[in-house]
Amino acid sequence: MSLTIDNREKQFPSDLDFLLHFQNVLLRAVEGARDEEIDREYSEMRAALLADPRYEETIPQFVHRHRDLGSLWPTLKSFSPQWEPRRVEVRRQFEPAIAEADRIDPFGVSPQQVWAGDLPFDSTAWTGATKPGARLAAVKTLLPVARAAVERLIESLGAPGHNGGPALDGTIEAIDALRSLHTLLGEIIQAADEGKLNQAYNDGMVLEACRYAKRAAKKLRDDPMPYAMSALLLSVLSACGFPGVGGFLGGVAANIKRKE
Structure with missing residues (x-):
């Protein structure tokens, strides 16, 4: 069964789970992982994400441009000849989408609560050591x-x-x-x-x-x-x-x- 915006909710409890998993697929890809399963997973998750208008402005452009990992690979390699800087760049470009998902569901509350500001706690209450x-x-x-x-x-x-x-x-x-x-x-x-x-x-x-x-x-x-x-x-x-x-x-x- 193809992954759609509807059955995505059955496979992943939250948008944050979905986006972290999608990011992990790409982190494996930057290290050179290549097989039919990971390519199918990327393509299906990409299609489900692009179908969600809430993340249209935050999805990395390289995800918009490339339908499969084969066409994406030259772009990933262009980030750096080494895999670790590629991982850093993937994380950097995914941060806006993941931050939006984290904002929507900080502790299993509904999006309506977040939008209304009706949260039981202050998400910036304690940041610990800052210096x-x-x-x-x-x-x-x-x-x-x-x-x-x-x-x-x-x-x-x-x-x-x-x-x-x-x-x-x-x-x-x-x-x-x-x-x-x-x-x-x-x-x-x-x-x-x-x-x-x-x-x-x-x-x-x-x-x-x-x-x-x-x-x-x-x-x-x-x-x-x-x-x-x-x-x-x-x-x-x-x-x-x-x-x-x-x-x-x-x-x-x-x-x-x-x-x-």
């Missing part, structure tokens, strides 16, 4: 611990009957988000060690890690202990100055309270 020195110290001290916690959480969620019963809906999606978060945290730690932390922030790597943490927490809301661990990870990320996490933590606290 370069404080950011560097927080990243070097806290992110290795957070990355180890993510690794342990992935192992726990992947173990049979981790919650004493059958796997809950969303666990597989949470593990996928946590794996992406684990990779990004490693890249941010490396950037800090190489004196390139500001570049990691400017390239959107830090903001993307925050979004994966939020995505994992949303998937685990019905699984109390992993959900609480996800909230703890978000607190650590906030302390490192990840933007926009404070409001999400407010939503986490409200959700935990409702379940008591």
